Amino acid sequence: xxxxxxxxxxxxxxxxxxxxxxxxxxxxxxxxxxxxxxxxxxxxxxxxxxxxxxxxxxxxxxxxxxxxxxxxxxxxxxxxxxxxxxxxxxxxxxxxxxxxxxxxxxxxxxxxxxxxxxxxxxxxxxxxxxxxxxxxxxxxxxxxxxxxxxxxxxxxxxxxxxxxxxxxxxxxxxxxxxxxxxxxxxxxxxxxxxxxxxxxxxxxxxxxxxxxxxxxxxxxxxxxxxxxxxxxxxxxxxxxxxxxxxxxxxxxxxxxxxxxxxxxxxx
Amino acid sequence: xxxxxxxxxxxxxxxxxxxxxxxxxxxxxxxxxxxxxxxxxxxxxxxxxxxxxxxxxxxxxxxxxxxxxxxxxxxxxxxxxxxxxxxxxxxxxxxxxxxxxxxxxxxxxxxxxxxxxxxxxxxxxxxxxxxxxxxxxxxxxxxxxxxxxxxxxxxxxxxxxxxxxxxxxxxxxxxxxxxxxxxxxxxxxxxxxxxxxxxxxxxxxxxxxxxxxxxxxxxxxxxxxxxxxxxxxxxxxxxxxxxxxxxxxxxxxxxxxxxxxxxxxxxxxxxxxxxxxxxxxxxxxxxxxxxxxxxxxxxxxxxxxxxxxxxxxxxxxxxxxxxxxxxxxxxxxxxxxxxxxxxxxxxxxxxxxxxxxxxxxxxxxxxxxxxxxxxxxxxxxxxxxxxxxxxxxxxxxxxx
Amino acid sequence: xxxxxxxxxxxxxxxxxxxxxxxxxxxxxxxxxxxxxxxxxxxxxxxxxxxxxxxxxxxxxxxxxxxxxxxxxxxxxxxxxxxxxxxxxxxxxxxxxxxxxxxxxxxxxxxxxxxxxxxxxxxxxxxxxxxxxxxxxxxxxxxxxxxxxxxxxxxxxxxxxxxxxxxxxxxxxxxxxxxxxxxxxxxxxxxxxxxxxxxxxxxxxxxxxxxxxxxxxxxxxxxxxxxxxxxxxxxxxxxxxxxxxxxxxxxxxxxxxxxxxxxxxxxxxxxxxxxxxxxxxxxxxxxxxxxxxxxxxxxxxxxxxxxxxxxxxxxxxxxxxxxx
Numbered sequence: 001x002x003x004x005x006x007x008x009x010x011x012x013x014x015x016x017x018x019x020x021x022x023x024x025x026x027x028x029x030x031x032x033x034x035x036x037x038x039x040x041x042x043x044x045x046x047x048x049x050x051x052x053x054x055x056x057x058x059x060x061x062x063x064x065x066x067x068x069x070x071x072x073x074x075x076x077x078x079x080x081x082x083x084x085x086x087x088x089x090x091x092x093x094x095x096x097x098x099x100x101x102x103x104x105x106x107x108x109x110x111x112x113x114x115x116x117x118x119x120x121x122x123x124x125x126x127x128x129x130x131x132x133x134x135x136x137x138x139x140x141x142x143x144x145x146x147x148x149x150x151x152x153x154x155x156x157x158x159x160x161x162x163x164x165x166x167x168x169x170x171x172x173x174x175x176x177x178x179x180x181x182x183x184x185x186x187x188x189x190x191x192x193x194x195x196x197x198x199x200x201x202x203x204x205x206x207x208x209x210x211x212x213x214x215x216x217x218x219x220x221x222x223x224x225x226x227x228x229x230x231x232x233x234x235x236x237x238x239x240x241x242x243x244x245x246x247x248x249x250x251x252x253x254x255x256x257x258x259x260x261x262x263x264x265x266x267x
Numbered sequence: 268x269x270x271x272x273x274x275x276x277x278x279x280x281x282x283x284x285x286x287x288x289x290x291x292x293x294x295x296x297x298x299x300x301x302x303x304x305x306x307x308x309x310x311x312x313x314x315x316x317x318x319x320x321x322x323x324x325x326x327x328x329x330x331x332x333x334x335x336x337x338x339x340x341x342x343x344x345x346x347x348x349x350x351x352x353x354x355x356x357x358x359x360x361x362x363x364x365x366x367x368x369x370x371x372x373x374x375x376x377x378x379x380x381x382x383x384x385x386x387x388x389x390x391x392x393x394x395x396x397x398x399x400x401x402x403x404x405x406x407x408x409x410x411x412x413x414x415x416x417x418x419x420x421x422x423x424x425x426x427x428x429x430x431x432x433x434x435x436x437x438x439x440x441x442x443x444x445x446x447x448x449x450x451x452x453x454x455x456x457x458x459x460x461x462x463x464x465x466x467x468x469x470x471x472x473x474x475x476x477x478x479x480x481x482x483x484x485x486x487x488x489x490x491x492x493x494x495x496x497x498x499x500x501x502x503x504x505x506x507x508x509x510x511x512x513x514x515x516x517x518x519x520x521x522x523x524x525x526x527x528x529x530x531x532x533x534x535x536x537x538x539x540x541x542x543x544x545x546x547x548x549x550x551x552x553x554x555x556x557x558x559x560x561x562x563x564x565x566x567x568x569x570x571x572x573x574x575x576x577x578x579x580x581x582x583x584x585x586x587x588x589x590x591x592x593x594x595x596x597x598x599x600x601x602x603x604x605x606x607x608x609x610x611x612x613x614x615x616x617x618x619x620x621x622x623x624x625x626x627x628x629x630x631x632x633x634x635x636x637x638x639x640x641x642x643x644x645x646x647x648x649x650x651x652x653x654x655x656x657x658x659x660x661x662x663x664x665x666x667x
Numbered sequence: 668x669x670x671x672x673x674x675x676x677x678x679x680x681x682x683x684x685x686x687x688x689x690x691x692x693x694x695x696x697x698x699x700x701x702x703x704x705x706x707x708x709x710x711x712x713x714x715x716x717x718x719x720x721x722x723x724x725x726x727x728x729x730x731x732x733x734x735x736x737x738x739x740x741x742x743x744x745x746x747x748x749x750x751x752x753x754x755x756x757x758x759x760x761x762x763x764x765x766x767x768x769x770x771x772x773x774x775x776x777x778x779x780x781x782x783x784x785x786x787x788x789x790x791x792x793x794x795x796x797x798x799x800x801x802x803x804x805x806x807x808x809x810x811x812x813x814x815x816x817x818x819x820x821x822x823x824x825x826x827x828x829x830x831x832x833x834x835x836x837x838x839x840x841x842x843x844x845x846x847x848x849x850x851x852x853x854x855x856x857x858x859x860x861x862x863x864x865x866x867x868x869x870x871x872x873x874x875x876x877x878x879x880x881x882x883x884x885x886x887x888x889x890x891x892x893x894x895x896x897x898x899x900x901x902x903x904x905x906x907x908x909x910x911x912x913x914x915x916x917x918x919x920x921x922x923x924x925x926x927x928x929x930x931x932x933x934x935x936x937x938x939x940x941x942x943x944x945x946x947x948x949x950x951x952x953x954x955x956x957x958x959x960x961x962x963x964x965x966x967x968x969x970x971x972x973x974x975x976x977x978x979x980x981x982x983x984x985x986x987x988x989x990x991x
Contacts, residue, residue: 052861074866
């Protein structure tokens with residue numbers, strides 16, 4: 001069963017075609033990778049799915065049986081689509097736990113008026129949210145930093161927090177935009193372990209945009225390749241590795257078979 | 268925890284409360300609040316302070332020193348209210364002088380009436396101030412109820428009653444024309460020979476002026492702001508309205524851009540005011556010399572002259588008041604000052620006419636100055652000059 | 668324990684404050700402070716928490732003040748009804764002010780709200796039945812039966828509890844899920860939306876909430892002796908003073924806004940005797956605040972607290988990062 005079904009997704013910025021007629025299906029429980037060179041439309045694809053950009057007529061995005069084409073971001077998020085950003089966009093002026101609690105916003109259930117009157121249920125709900133978020137922080141290894149302003153944290157911690165905030169919404173689909181960018185190999189491993197653990201524990205479906213081929217090849221079951229806003233290949237990592245067009249997209253010239261093998265081995 | 272926070276908050280407030288209340292120690296305390304944000308404001312404020320200091324230097328009021336608390340209200344009613352509250356409750360003054368803007372004096376009148384402190388208004392002209400019927404309020408400047416008709420009366424008696432109006436659509440211009448027309452109608456049952464309305468932003472008034480010329484009026488009344496007055500004045504000669512037709516303009520005519528823009532054409536243009544710095548009376552000459560040498564003001568306006576008169580009137584009243592200035596005499600002293608002010612009669616100062624007060628809490632008694640002056644431009648351009656044309660005095664009941 | 672109890676305790680403690688003031692002037696000043704606290708705490712909601720620029724807060728206060736005056740003088744409502752009615756009017760105004768915030772940001776939003784601020788003042792100045800430039804007079808003080816709260820001493824027991832409850836409500840809201848949503852919008856709208864925050868809705872709520880505070884402050888101002896309002900008291904100059912309170916106290920800190928309102932009102936008062944230098948002193952305070960403590964007193968306290976609390980944690984992180 002497919003959790004996400006995209007048909008004919010197109011986006012144009014002025015005269016520039018960022019995406020043209022993308023079809024993409026992501027199976028429930030899969031870890032799907034999306035690769036492609038800079039400007040190939042990967043981030044645009046994420047922004048379309050999460051409702052940042054309005055798609056063009058003829059596009060269709062169905063998530064978990066619901067047509068979410070053209071819905072605003074917050075509604076899509078509440079349906080169970082969480083994402084991270086390439087630039088992280090964590091709330092630097094808020095504490096780590098507060099970041100997590102904002103992530104849990106859609107699942108926090110009390111009215112502001114009840115908060116003003118200091119109703120008991122509000123306090124117990126706040127306690128529940130805090131406890132759950134602490135548990136999640138514990139899981140991603142940031143529990144010690146719960147009260148620290150997010151802006152004070154190191155790069156690796158920020159990436160983990162961004163991941164944690166997305167997880168706080170208890171999503172069905174988690175979209176990670178270049179989760180490994182700027183991380184040392186050790187930190188990439190920590191992050192990947194965390195993602196895998198989360199995926200298994202919560203039965204998540206994950207889509208990863210990545211530059212680092214190794215990360216995608218190691219983690220993903222299926223991979224789509226974008227170039228100039230078009231999907232040029234799709235398959236298992238092994239199938240993709242064998243595809244000449246993919247290699248061209250990355251290196252910009254034709255390669256001999258041995259060269260391809262060498263390149264993939266090095267990656 | 269919460270208590271500790273509150274204690275923290277309360278600390279600066281407690282520090283605030285440390286200012287001790289003043290005992291009655293033989294000193295006459297006067298609170299002065301004026302609009303001083305403008306450059307001249309600081310100067311006339313300083314002058315008020317200096318003049319009271321001079322009284323102290325000459326031995327004070329029957330041996331009592333005067334203490335002045337001078338505050339700026341920036342023409343903001345809230346500030347004025349705050350200043351007056353400070354005068355009354357913190358400094359515990361015997362008398363308040365203020366303010367410049369009528370909108371500031373307005374709430375002050377209510378407060379002094381309730382708290383029973385005499386208030387002398389040095390500069391505000393709005394007629395409602397004295398109409399409130401407070402026994403504690405005296406006004407030194409000319410009330411606007413007289414002001415508006417100064418030129419009307421003089422022109423009707425000395426020039427003629429055929430008046431043509433050219434008015435731009437701003438509040439000042441319309442108000443000027445309306446009051447002039449009402450006066451002419453009420454006093455002489457005369458209607459305007461013609462009234463032409465123009466836009467505030469108009470540059471060319473010649474079509475309207477040609478129409479006015481054809482009606483052959485005695486007086487051309489120009490309502491509007493400085494720019495419009497200057498242009499109309501200039502263009503009225505271009506279309507050939509003869510110089511025997513007197514040009515009279517709204518109070519904006521006293522602003523420097525009028526003679527500077529209008530050039531030679533403003534010669535003969537008249538407007539109403541409360542003081543003219545070319546006044547030939549010796550006391551006026553001495554005063555202008557004082558502002559020139561001590562405060563660097565070449566031609567003091569009526570804000571200066573009225574502040575000066577206020578000091579002199581208050582000094583005179585204080586000298587006749589029977590003040591105890593001891594602990595417990597506060598209320599009695601305030602009342603004595605109030606009653607002494609009511610006894611000021613025929614005070615001759617810089618004001619255009621004598622100032623007299625009386626005891627009844629009515630505008631007739633408390634609008635002390637009933638004389639306005641007419642000023643005429645004798646020369647236009649950058650080095651423009653004016654002269655005092657006439658003084659016009661009204662009955663105490665006028666305009667009520 | 669119900670969370671409002673400590674605040675009721677605060678009201679009880681503060682009730683003794685006017686007893687230890689030396690003169691009625693200090694009591695008057697306490698009332699002014701209380702009104703400014705309501706005003707600053709309200710501005711802090713929209714500016715400090717939701718991060719929306721507005722220079723229209725004083726104009727909304729003016730609308731609240733005049734609405735309350737009209738309700739009590741022209742319609743004969745007692746203060747206790749005129750106050751909530753004026754706040755309701757301001758809530759509507761807040762909604763209108765908030766609408767441009769859905770499309771505009773930063774300087775453009777400032778310009779839009781500036782337009783509102785100036786037009787309110789100009790419209791009042793030209794409206795005869797609101798007293799125009801001469802002001803609105805004769806607004807009655809609150810009363811309970813025959814007990815009229817006209818003196819500064821009595822009025823304190825109207826404004827102080829309202830101010831304390833205003834602080835409490837601000838805390839209750841801003842420490843709730845909604846407060847976090849506001850902050851998320853301030854920090855990053857895109858990420859807030861991706862977390863499920865309805866950005867447009869909460870922006871409007873922030874404007875409405877802060878307008879309720881402004882309206883409350885306006886009404887309290889209107890009914891304070893001598894019961895007089897004038898459009899001149901609601902100009903950009905007052906807005907700058909108000910912004911200074913929030914900036915000085917620390918944007919985004921509720922106690923910061925309270926401390927800022929108290930400090931600026933007192934500085935304002937103490938400098939009144941030195942009118943020649945007053946504006947210079949004020950300008951100096953602004954410049955020094957922005958230069959040396961851009962996050963205000965609240966920010967300084969927070970920095971100190973954070974540094975102390977996380978010194979060990981951060982050292983550990985650094986050590987881990989230094990290790991290969």
